[in-house]
Amino acid sequence: MFPLVPTLFLADVITIPPPTSGRRYLTQSQEIRPLPGQLNEIPVFNSNSPEVVKAEGILLSTFPPTAKKFPNAHLNLPISGQFDFFSHHIARPINKQQTLYQGVLIYNPSSQPVTLNILQGLSYVTSPDAPFRELPPTVEDPQGQVFSGPGSRLAGDILRGRHQRTFAEQIRIGPQQTQMLFSLPIPTASARSTYLRLQSDGPVHLANLVRFGTSTRFPSLPNLPGLPISPVSSLQMTGLGQWQDLLNIGRLAEPRDVIPTLQENVYSGEKVYGRVAGVSVGSQWRGTVVDRPGMNVLTIPYRGYAFSYPLSTVATATLGTQQIQSAPLLARYPDTAIRAHGNYGVQYHLTLPLYNPTPQPQRVSLLIQTPFKQNVASNRLTFIDRPEGQVFFRGTVRFTYADDLGQTQQRYFHLVQRQGQQGESLITLNLPPGGSRSVDVELIYPPDATPPQVLTIKTLDSDAG
Incomplete structure (x- = not known):
């Protein structure tokens, strides 16, 4: 743990x-x-709530609410130019036999094709990539081999300019079309931390989704850095269609975190940042x-x-x-x-x-x-x-x-x-x-x-x- x-x-x-x-x-x-x-003024798609995920649904969506079953789950905000993607979530499903998968969709609302360049991309999960371990307070680390937990490893590797081949260098999105940015598992009782630096030549909407999949072995899959070859779920393989269904009919993922205190400068009592x-x-x-x-x-x-x-x-x-x-x-x-x-x-x-x-x-x-x-x-x-x-x-x-x-x-x-x-x-x-x-x-x-x-x-x- x-x-x-x-x-x-x-x-x-x-x-x-x-x-x-x-x-x-x-x-x-x-x-x-x-x-x-x-x-600076670079937008960041920033997904950290709910931190602990027990039920599938929508973590964060900037898609338009049109034709969505739960319009309040969509923030209707296009992003263009340079922007970053950050997410950090923990899987704790009620049924521990299920595997939680994180899928990110990207949609081009315009009438022209859009090219998305992934300038840097990293994603680590607690086990096996970055387990928490006891470390001394200070360790000089010239090679980038010292870390404890996915957040620690992620931050150090971003700083060093590292990039995982897990992520495509470029994605082409047709007019009014949706593509998968990535789909990765979050093992039960583990956290996954992900950071991408992106550049788009047109407006896009993103959605960060989670749903459960049944494990099936696909030994011919290429090994992803830091991730096991198997088991890989059939959900991950079938891809876009099921993720789009979840986007259209899904509600916000649960359980919801504690509601924050809206007044920033409240200095007494147990007020919540959220x-x-x-x-x-x-x-x-x-x-x-x-x-x-x-x-x-x-x-x-x-x-x-x-x-x-x-x-x-x-x-x-x-x-x-x-x-x-x-x-x-x-x-x-x-x-x-x-x-x-x-x-x-x-x-x-x-x-x-x-x-x-x-x-x-x-x-x-x-x-x-x-x-x-x-x-x-x-x-x-x-x-x-x-x-x-x-x-x-x-x-x-x-x-x-x-x-x-x-x-x-x-x-x-x-x-x-x-x-x-x-x-x-x-x-x-x-x-x-x-x-x-x-x-x-x-x-x-x-x-x-x-x-x-x-x-x-x-x-x-x-x-x-």
Whole structure:
């Protein structure tokens, strides 16, 4: 079995549980700054509700509601140009002998043919592709072989630019015609995480569907990367017709997730963020992290001090910055999240032009940390000396920079952090007096993470090694 990530609940103003087992809290006094940059305007077909699927139906459809038995299951939103596809769902059928299949349809509503290019495509299932396993908090991973769970593996491989041949490079869709984008199984009690980067030369509608199939062996099928050759269902083989029938007569898949709280800035009580089923706006967050707008350097902290920038903030966990990074939604179902909370699958690309203004050489470390979430204090972070319980972040971070010899280094670290975890120094740079060094920090926010995290820049004490 693998750990479930619970539905996100709105935090109280400060969400710090009482200490247990003799653990003690650690409060760091340091500035927390809003993260420079912004989301781009790339639409994302964003399917994460219901996360746990027990009954077949429609997970997310942007098809027109015309001639559909359940019109409320269709959001009627065409997408064109560059867009992304993200889905993360867990199969837990009542009849455990059944296999759940995920099928994605794509429809061309226009009078001209449309070409869809799949620029990058990856999909992993918990077993056998990416089982959850215990890993150290920090592992340097130059080859991309370290992961725990499908979200962790997916995020790391997207970052590395990998692509599975499971997905066709191009699909041609005739006028008013529908094609299969893909159809893949989700084994019982497993999760499947999928991310595609797409380019269409005309408007299209998409639908993400799930239904059960009877297993039948087809040993002549080509082996799909990360997927077993058999059993493969007859449903998967017969393809388009049955999926179109489900689209036309199916209702929204069940069970439905907890209905979210609609007011974003509610700070007390057990308010619910909910899970996402809609089209969000923003596939990447790019920013150059400088002292203030108009500047071109990031002045390092005083020796022995640090400052931090939040990552993936949500409405009531901005760490005092009042900056909500969650992507807005163009369309959604009424019982699902009002923003893409957590920004699952969003690529953060941050450039830090570090500058040492002092007459002494300085050593600067960069860390990723997972403090306790709060919404009021921008001058401190709270951690705990022995983090326990649920993992809040499993994923890969990439650092690109020039070393002391001027050679470009690109280093990958896989991180596992629990709530209140201070994290470890990932890279340390030597800056001469008046010197500068630019660092690129990149990550794909993993589907099974819980926000927020922070990127911390710290200038070490003089006696630090």
